[in-house]
Amino acid sequence: MLLFIVWSVSAQQCDQPLKAARFDCHPEPSVTSEKCLARKCCWQPQMRSMIQLFKNTSSNSAGINVPSCYYPRDFPTYQVKTNEPTAFGQRLTIIKQQSTYMPNEILSLTVDLIYETAQRFRLRIYDSTKKRFEVPLSVPVIQTKVNVTDYDVSISQKPFAILVKRKSTGITLFDSSVSPLIYADQFIRFSSYLSSPFLYGLGEHRQPLLINVTNEWRKLTFWTRDTPPVQNNNLYGVHAFHINLEKKNNTPNNFHGQFFLNSNAMDIDLQPLPAITYTTVGGIIDLYLFTGPTAQDVIQQYWDVIGKPTMPPYWSLGFHLCRYAYNSIDNLRAVIKRMHDAQFPYDVQWTDIDAMSSHLDFTYDKTTFNGLPDLVRALQAEGKHYVNIIDPGISSTQPSGTYLPYDDGLKRAIFMTKFNSTQPIIGKVWPGLTAFPDFTNENSIEWWTNVAATFHDIIPFDGIWIDMNEPSNFVDGSHVGCTNNSLDNPPFVPHVLGNTLYAFTVCPSAQQALSSHYNLHNMYGYFEARATNLALKTIRHKRPFVLSRSSFAGSGQFTAHWTGDNNSTFEDMYFSIPAIISFNIFGIPNTGADICGFGLDTTEELCTRWMQLGAFYPFMRNHNAGKDQDPAVFSWTAQQIMKQALLMRYSFIPFWYTLHHQAAMASKTLVQPLHFEFPNDDNTIGIDQQFLIGRAILVSPNLVSNTTVVHAYIPQDVWYEFPSGSQVKDVGIFTDLDAPLEKINVHIRGGFIIPMQIPGDNLMMGRGNPFTLLVAQSISGNATGNLFWDDGDSLDSIETKTYNYFEFSCSLNTLTINAIVANYKDSPMRLELVRILGVSKPVMSVNVNGKEHNGFFYNIPDQILVVHSLDMDMLVQSIQKIEWTTAH
Ligand SMILES: *[C@@H]1O[C@H](CO)[C@@H](O)[C@H](O)[C@H]1NC(C)=O
Ligand SMILES: *[C@@H]1O[C@H](CO)[C@@H](O)[C@H](O)[C@H]1NC(C)=O
Ligand SMILES: *[C@@H]1O[C@H](CO)[C@@H](O)[C@H](O)[C@H]1NC(C)=O
Ligand SMILES: *[C@@H]1O[C@H](CO)[C@@H](O)[C@H](O)[C@H]1NC(C)=O
Ligand SMILES: *[C@@H]1O[C@H](CO)[C@@H](O)[C@H](O)[C@H]1NC(C)=O
Ligand SMILES: *[C@@H]1O[C@H](CO)[C@@H](O)[C@H](O)[C@H]1NC(C)=O
Ligand SMILES: *[C@@H]1O[C@H](CO)[C@@H](O)[C@H](O)[C@H]1NC(C)=O
Ligand SMILES: CC(=O)N[C@H]1CO[C@H](CO)[C@@H](O)[C@@H]1O
Secondary structure (H helix, E strand, O other): OHHHHHHHHHHHHHOOOOHHHOOEOOOOOOOOHHHHHHOOOEEOOOOOOHHHHHHOOOOOOOOOOOOOEEOOOOOOOOEEEEEEEOOOEEEEEEEOOOOOOOOOEOOEEEEEEEEEEOOEEEEEEEEOOOOOOOOOOOOOOOOOOOOOOOEEEEEEEOOEEEEEEEOOOOOEEEEHHHOOOEEEOOEEEEEEEOOOOEEEEEEOOOOOOOEEOOOOOEEEEEOOOOOOOOOOOOOOOEEEEEEEEEOOOOOOOEEEEEEEOOOOOEEEEEEOOOEEEEEEOOOOEEEEEEOOOOHHHHHHHHHHHHOOOOOOOHHHHOEEEOOOOOOOHHHHHHHHHHHHHOOOOOOEEEEOHHHOOOOOOOOOOOOOOOOHHHHHHHHHHOOOEEEEEEOOOEEOOOOOOOOHHHHHHHHHOOEOEOOOOOOEOEEEEOOEEEEOEOOOOOHHHHHHHHHHHHHHOOOOOOEEEEOOOOOOOOOOEOOOOOOOOOOOOOOOOOOOOOOOOOOOOEOOOOEOOOOEHHHHHHHHHHHHHHHHHHHHHHHHOOOOOEEEOOOEOOHHHOOEEEOOOOEOOHHHHHHHHHHHHHHHHOOOOOEEOOEOOOEOOOOHHHHHHHHHHHOOOOOEEEOOOOOOOOHHHOOHHHHHHHHHHHHHHHHOHHHHHHHHHHHHHHOOOOEEOHHHHOOOOHHHOOOOOOEEEOOOEEEEOOOOOOOOEEEEEEOOOOEEEEOOOOEOOOOOEEEEEEOOOOOOEEEEEOOEEEEEEOOOOOOOOOOOOOEEEEEEOOOOOOEEEEEEEOOOOOOOOOOOOOOEEEEEEEEOOEEEEEEEEEOOOOOOOEEEEEEEEOOOOOEEEEEEOOEEOOOEEEEOOOOEEEEOOOOEEOOOOOEEEEEEEEOO
């Protein structure tokens, strides 16, 4: 019977013995032979493998396996009708003779092949006659093609397919011939070969850094959703971007990237062929290929399209402290006092929704938080900063004339409206019934600025935390549900949590200024972050700090990010590392996780380990909903360890600040995996329990409870242990590093100079403190580094060139300090001490700017030269030198 069914479609056409090459013809749940054969596809039922049953992989995307219903070879698809060269490249029209299985298939399409740069190729496939929704992201528009590219594009006419190869190696980067293109109004599906089964990216999902589909079928869903970050669910953000490793014997490992510029709900399926399949319910096919060849190159090329990250204010690099349910100003005061008494460096105090009056945005509870404005001003007087939370749901039930955010919003008509109506769509969030601002409506910017400014007059907050902006809704769709039109219930629903597009959010049929919520849902957080960033600039005239939970490609231009409502477990601590590395790839490098865990109560051991790790997150915030977990609440011993971690972070801030500058100006990630720096060392593929800050600092945290060693990989290079400065002997191997509770393993890479500063009580208090340099020499005794410095808060320090920029270099026993730009002089920059690692011979004398300097010592066993008592003004705009002579 089974054979009969298979052969009934057409024996030859269904003969695909390579199961990894079968492409799913029925991605909806509960496929049957009848439904499959109705699509004229091949039916061969597959059992879930015993291994999967054994592993009990239960969730909605694990356990996906070989499709039972797959395309026959001759499944109807498009063929090229016309093909002509254009200024930007080539334009084809493709047609299909008959509809297949989805309603409203579009049978005539236009294909643009755009040769944008030598390393960037763009493929657009859209309806030849009717304009369709396109993602409102301002991407570069290229009118004229480049003549020389690193890629070759070829076209298959019949059936239509696109093939892209890397010229230098011949490796296939894209090949859509593997399965038929389906292009219907609400269902677009296409596939391509991958160059290897190794991918990075495709977020936001909780997953290890490396996506390895050597032996695995994987389904990832993209639809922003408020849910605890557990594996296999669609989460808060959408980033349909990945980096694919190209592996071929005897050629160096290259990387390329692929970005699907589409904001509709989608699934991305991966299978071991290896191949990728995109299934989206709207928009057009707008696909970018970036040819790297390094991973950093791919990331730069991607950020050229989506926008570079914002430069954060300097103070936001410090330690942030928050808690849900301080519940009273006395509790809040007690926390601030014990942090102060215990002398922890700390910069930013936050409050959560419990400080609001009845959970109303832009209010505070004048009873339980009586005196909050004064408390904020007192913090600010000490150089600290304050951030408050704002959710998008605006209460719609306050008496008219009493609640400006709603009244003014109604007047300006900036709320999302019900389908085919001018009435706001009403859902339910923390304050009860709420309307949802439409941040794609340009009038919403002025409204948001206006209500935020009014509140800023009461509490002068320094940054805004935008939460719940998936947007989250405690009732599905609205308080009266949704319509049953094709936006709310499309013919195909990706594998979203809750099985409908309106689960825990607003009806997709709701209307926004730019389009339906169906098309814009995934960008809700993006547009809110943009509006909030603009509002803060207008209100404070200073560099904005925004923290957003929901994000989309390009959100890094406006906001930082945290990984949402994790739990206090060692596993959650581990998953924070792949998440932060991935968000660096996504262009939101200023990311962190709730340190010590958000849900469940932490333990002293976990919180100690996590504070050590968190000291190396770009964004460092301890936040939770359980019992108190601020550092000052723990035992004396734990406090000392946490303080060490914080002092370590604060001493590296000049390095971090310079990295932020390079991210904003030159598209460099702050944090990256070992594999990106050591691409030809296969041991590094997928390492995600260790990471690099910039290119120079290797962090290897202990992520396992009750252990005192870390099994870590130290790549082949020169590495020095921090802070001791001794050189690591065993490199290029996995090794057990000593990691008792009081120690986080940190290594400095030879060849780099790290600018550091003596920490103050907070970053503003410490600004004028002396600087130090950590010089980690390479084998040949060389090293380079740089330092960017400005007032830390102005909007235009780059444009007006009101900053300082130094280049440091070390070679031939000489450290050169070159003040390239020295225009910011409001704060002293004195170099006090230099530590040079890897000085292999005893030092006899030291000269500073040609004069003998007696303030030095040489550590023989560890081969470290320390030059102290320098008191060197780095702002003297010239080249300054520190030289040393060694014994022969
Ligand atoms: C590409 O080649 C054409 C013809 O040779 C030339 O006119 C044009 O300037 C070149 N474009 C670029 C960007 O080099
Ligand atoms: C990828 O997966 C395969 C099959 O499960 C496994 O053998 C291999 O070690 C994995 N590779 C990496 C780099 O993790
Ligand atoms: C839109 O609303 C108008 C007036 O209420 C109604 O006549 C019309 O049928 C509605 N259209 C749709 C598509 O629901
Ligand atoms: C929505 O309409 C479809 C088709 O008209 C129907 O099958 C489905 O049951 C309806 N759903 C609801 C919730 O009314
Ligand atoms: C945290 O724990 C709760 C309760 O066990 C669970 O429901 C939730 O999914 C967990 N969250 C994560 C991120 O694992
Ligand atoms: C670690 O050791 C402590 C004390 O022996 C024990 O209570 C705890 O359960 C252990 N933690 C884990 C995760 O095994
Ligand atoms: C080290 O610096 C010297 C002098 O600047 C230069 O000649 C040499 O090429 C450098 N070596 C390396 C490995 O960069
Ligand atoms: C026990 C506990 O606190 N669980 C929480 C874990 O985190 C999720 C997401 O925030 C909460 O919903 C749970 O209540």
